Amino acid sequence: MAQTHPASTTTPLYLTGNKAGLREFLDKFDVFLFDCDGVLWSGDHCFPGTVETLELLRKNGKQVVFVTNNSTKSRADYRKKLEGLGIPSNVEEIFSSSYSSSIYISRILQLPSNKRKVYVIGESGIEQELRTENVPFIGGTDPAYRRDVEPEDYKRIAAGDPTLLDPEVGVVLVGLDFHLNYLKLALAYHYVKRGAIFLATNIDSTLPNSGTLFPGAGSMSAPLIMMLGQDPVALGKPSQAMMDAIEGKFKFDRSRACMVGDRANTDIRFGLEGNLGGTLGVLTGVSSKEDFVDGPVRPLAYLDKLSDLLALEQ
């Protein structure tokens, strides 16, 4: 989608050090959606002032939502991660792609009663969120799927053996799986060929870790996309399915919501395409000042760093 939102062609406001501008900006919004890595912290390192800035927002009556494409963690896991970084939060403030996927399956997809099971490629975070929404699933971390493909498997799959290909599976959900294997891919392919809906928690091809990149959830979907000639419905940023799910949960007024992020292409685009009232870029992550000011996808405003908002308290 190279779609350009009207707002993205104007020059963003630079708000660092502009106390009046900051005040005016903040007054426009009741809800702040936060991308996390690159905004609140980087890797295992919390940025100075993150905690105080979140406190400032809450103190001013703003709803804070942490939006993450990380599908390996449940919201409860993610809250622990925030806590480990010294950031107070509660589970209700967290919106992960695993949760978004679960909500999409349970509340938006209208699955026939005999096709309600989800075949999961992914880790326990997805399973926990599916359980929360009472969505039945198979696969995931089940050790029965962590094995080599056997000659018999080809025949059983070809024959549609119901002990290997569960006839009740109506959805294939692919997230980041550190135990991806040939059998899991073969099963996912055959479920979709038999009519299951193909979903992905998110399609980020890479996952940042230790200052470099590793295979991301999108890399788990890539073989299936190639085999099927079909893209999954993606439930993470910048997919609007995630925005719909967030709205479904928080019932906010989009015109009074602002997306905060470090990446023009995903975070800012997510907010623009979601018709939020505002988008706020920060320069502590991937995108540069040039990206925000001259790029094809521009935020309404930007800051050097999130904690520049603390100028309001001085």
Added chain:
Amino acid sequence: MAQTHPASTTTPLYLTGNKAGLREFLDKFDVFLFDCDGVLWSGDHCFPGTVETLELLRKNGKQVVFVTNNSTKSRADYRKKLEGLGIPSNVEEIFSSSYSSSIYISRILQLPSNKRKVYVIGESGIEQELRTENVPFIGGTDPAYRRDVEPEDYKRIAAGDPTLLDPEVGVVLVGLDFHLNYLKLALAYHYVKRGAIFLATNIDSTLPNSGTLFPGAGSMSAPLIMMLGQDPVALGKPSQAMMDAIEGKFKFDRSRACMVGDRANTDIRFGLEGNLGGTLGVLTGVSSKEDFVDGPVRPLAYLDKLSDLLALEQ
């Protein structure tokens, strides 16, 4: 490559039952390159007349070459497969994508002396062919790579730990691997990011088995293509790197060679783009008469089935 060879816009000759036409066609060629599945056999079932047709060609002094994208088997393995189907052959008549890849690495790539190692994603067929060409390799079927990724691995890979990322690796070769895992993908990605050449034995997304489809070698490359934003050099059909390797070995006159296959898009295209003197389609596999007669890639001639050549003996 949507490139159309001049020969592909003419109407192909239909040679079944046309004895004079068959004679004339055969006389044009000294070498016949055969796609196998869909031409000589289907699955585990050898077509009637295959053995006799190959005998007829050999008796008439024709060189027969079996060309297969199957990378899991070495040529010796493949000869056993042919034998199991009742088809006499010798290893020198077989050209597999694993062999093609080994020749490409050993004879065509000019690797610096400190970057001669190949990191393999694949099975023993590739390893056997690399050994034949004295190409040093790591990975492949080594059990050390058949394990889960550990937290330490991220740090070791990020730091370029030479006990995990061998500094002598100059090539990543990806073929069909029934033991694909997260660690193997992470290592392949980092080798290419560090400058290794990205090769694939072949890029068929699927692998036929038991009358249906399973993940093919291309599905092993798919996550890396997505992460790297880069396609591998593919060594199987229809890549001309494979044709060059075949020519390098058999030293044939391309104008006196004919590619025989059931798929317009891969087999026939492979022969046309390789400027072979002829291409021969058969209707016992994927492509239909309409594909051959009206499609964008047309053979010089086609037969209902390969054994229609036996009319020459009657």
